[in-house]
Amino acid sequence: MFCSQVYELNGEIHDQLWVVRAYQEVADKFKRTHPEFMGFRLIFSDYRTKSLALIAHSVRTAIKLREVFPDIIAGFDLVGREDTGYSLYYYKEALMIPVTHGVQLPYFFHAGETDWYGTSIDRNLIDAVILNATRIGHGFALTKHPVVKAYTQNKDIPLEVCPISNQVMKLVSDMRNHPAAALMAYGHPMVISSDDPAVFGAKGLSYDFYEAFMGIGGKRADLRTLKKLVTNSIKYSSVSKTQKDLFMKVWKLKWNQFIDFLARRPRTQATGIMKIWTSEHVFDHPWETVTTAAMQKYPNPMNPSVVGVDVLERHIDPSGKLHSHRLFSTEWGLPSIVKSLIGSARTKTYVQEHSVVDPVEKTMELKSTNISFTNMVSVDERLIYKPHPQDPEKTILTQEAIISVQGVSLSSYLEGLMATTISSNASKGREAMEWVIHKLNAEIEELTASARGSIRTPMAAAAFVEK
Numbered sequence: 001m002f003c004s005q006v007y008e009l010n011g012e013i014h015d016q017l018w019v020v021r022a023y024q025e026v027a028d029k030f031k032r033t034h035p036e037f038m039g040f041r042l043i044f045s046d047y048r049t050k051s052l053a054l055i056a057h058s059v060r061t062a063i064k065l066r067e068v069f070p071d072i073i074a075g076f077d078l079v080g081r082e083d084t085g086y087s088l089y090y091y092k093e094a095l096m097i098p099v100t101h102g103v104q105l106p107y108f109f110h111a112g113e114t115d116w117y118g119t120s121i122d123r124n125l126i127d128a129v130i131l132n133a134t135r136i137g138h139g140f141a142l143t144k145h146p147v148v149k150a151y152t153q154n155k156d157i158p159l160e161v162c163p164i165s166n167q168v169m170k171l172v173s174d175m176r177n178h179p180a181a182a183l184m185a186y187g188h189p190m191v192i193s194s195d196d197p198a199v200f201g202a203k204g205l206s207y208d209f210y211e212a213f214m215g216i217g218g219k220r221a222d223l224r225t226l227k228k229l230v231t232n233s234i235k236y237s238s239v240s241k242t243q244k245d246l247f248m249k250v251w252k253l254k255w256n257q258f259i260d261f262l263a264r265r266p267r268t269q270a271t272g273i274m275k276i277w278t279s280e281h282v283f284d285h286p287w288e289t290v291t292t293a294a295m296q297k298y299p300n301p302m303n304p305s306v307v308g309v310d311v312l313e314r315h316i317d318p319s320g321k322l323h324s325h326r327l328f329s330t331e332w333g334l335p336s337i338v339k340s341l342i343g344s345a346r347t348k349t350y351v352q353e354h355s356v357v358d359p360v361e362k363t364m365e366l367k368s369t370n371i372s373f374t375n376m377v378s379v380d381e382r383l384i385y386k387p388h389p390q391d392p393e394k395t396i397l398t399q400e401a402i403i404s405v406q407g408v409s410l411s412s413y414l415e416g417l418m419a420t421t422i423s424s425n426a427s428k429g430r431e432a433m434e435w436v437i438h439k440l441n442a443e444i445e446e447l448t449a450s451a452r453g454s455i456r457t458p459m460a461a462a463a464f465v466e467k
Contacts, residue, residue, distance in 0.1 A: 016044075016061060020069050033389040035361050038247055041074040041238050043108050048078040048085030056094035063103050074238035075106030075134060082113055087120045088127035095131055106238065108160075110137035115171050117144045135160055135236060137193070140171055143179045149188070158189035158236045163211035164202055165195035175215025184216060191232050227255065261380070275403040277419045281430055283395040285437055287387045290395040291357060291364045293436040294385060298328075302432040303425065305331045307348075322357040328368075349373055362387050378404040379418065399426055 006014040006022075014022075023042065031037045044062040046055055059076060066073040078091065088095065088109060098105035109131070111124035122141035125148050129136075136142075139159040142149050152159070161180045172178050183190060192212050194205045202208070209229065217225045234247050283290050298306045308329035316322050328351040349372035357364045364385040370377065381401045388394035403418045 016065060017068065020065055020072060024069070024072060030389070033386065035363075036250075038250070039239075039243075040072070042072055043074050043077050045077045045079045047080040048082070048087075048091070049080055052091060052094055055091050056097060059094050059097050059105070063098060063101075063105055066105060075108050077108045077110060077137070079110055082110065082121040082124060083119075088124050088131065089120075092127075092131075106134040107131055108135045108137060108238075109133045111139060112136070112141040112145075113138035113169075113171070114141050117141065129155075129157065133157065134238070135191070138162060138166070138195075140166060140179060143182060149183075153186075153188050156189050158191050158232065159183065160193040161190050161212065161216070162193045162195035163208050163216065164197075164200050167211070168200050175211050176218070178216050180212075181216045181218060185218075189232065189236065190229075191236050192229055223259075230255075275416060275419045277399075277401045277403070277422055279399045279423070279426055281397045281399075282388060283397065283430075283433065284393075285395060286393055287362050287364075287385065287395045289437055289440075290397075290433065291385055293433050293440060294364060294366070295324075295355075295357075296436055296440070297429070297432055300432040300435055302428040302435060305425070307331055312352075320358075320360060322355075322359075324353075324355045324357075326353045326355075327351070328353060351379075376406060377418070378402075378406075379422070381422075397430075 005016070006019055008014070020042065023040070027037075027040055031039070044058070044065060046058040048055075050058075055078070062073065062076040066075075078085075078088070088111065095107070097103075107128070109124070109128045111128040111133070112122050114121040116122060122144060125136065125139060125142060125145055129148055129151055135158050136152070137160045139152075139161075142152070142159060151157075159180070161178075163175060163178065163180075166172050166178065167175070175181075180190060192205065192208050194200075194202060194208050197204065197207075209226070212229060213221050213226055230251070231248070234244055234251060237244065237247075239247070285293075297303075298309045306328055310327045311324065312327055313325040314323065329348065330351055331348050349370055351368050351370050353366055353368040355364065355366040366381075366383040368381045370379050379401060381399070384398045386396050386398075388396050401419070401422050403422070405418070
């Protein structure tokens, strides 16, 4: 978060308090429709090209904001190019304000973003640790300062490694030569950061994790490497210990689900090729109506491939969530060439589905996987129904499917063909939902009319008797 003000078109100016409050309101609104969202923190930042007086003012502003928003403002940082800006040492008087006044203001300094040695840029690493930095951004030159390296290792001060940024800024061309590779092998504390994803055209942090895993981690990187990098993100975050424990607990549940998913999937060919299909659709109906229709979707004339549905188990847990386990009998209807490729004329398959309906949070999640032909084909689907965040009278459906074919010829072709089939079936499925909703509404209207008629009949008879 930069210290600039916000200007309205009508000339009104908002200060930093208003900006942080706006962030907070948006986050609270987002969390209401995305309960899995764990929150956010802001690092108040200013440019290292400004005068000492202006940076001193920014430090005081950060202290004030942290007092008002202790759960949002994480600390302070100086950003911008280190080579053309002032050093941390230049701003020492301003940066000593918190400790002089007995106030805690954590520092997250950008320091040592250079491949040179003996410059003011890499010397920022020394000043960063002297100023008791909580984390060090980049620290690309850390390996050239063994004393600072040993100190940060001993004090458990992590580096914020930014793979894509370092590559775009031409500090390194081949990730295998990134200095963080040696630090990772040595067990130095580090977290993965995206630096400026919008500028670099990267959406989110996943791409930086990919580069760190594939390049910096080396050939021996595995799920343990990925797990360590992710848990470091929580361990070295700026939230309280109580929040860290909660975040770690939630993450471990998701991680275990991920590992379980990998363990249950059949092994693919050596290439590990799989097809991922995703889709999103908005229904012009409330969540309650759509989820009711989803549970009564079959049979319908749009999806004749589903020839049977059996409810194997259904229960409500102590928190009020409805859990259902169903078995579907489906006819894939594959072309003859596909039948010959998989070596089977039989295309009837069985699919198991687990669904959870949460009436409090208004979410419905369905996960399904085929239990036939699993030695050749794996299709894992996931559907989530949630109220539209801007319009509660609408419902958003997000769908994804992961398709893998193994042990047969032209596996990539088959995966693409099945993805096309799933896409077509999904479109028919949405039509079926509208058909079921229309049918349910018609039944409700018929029952309402019937009820009104049954009420009117005795009333008419009573009126006749009175006459």
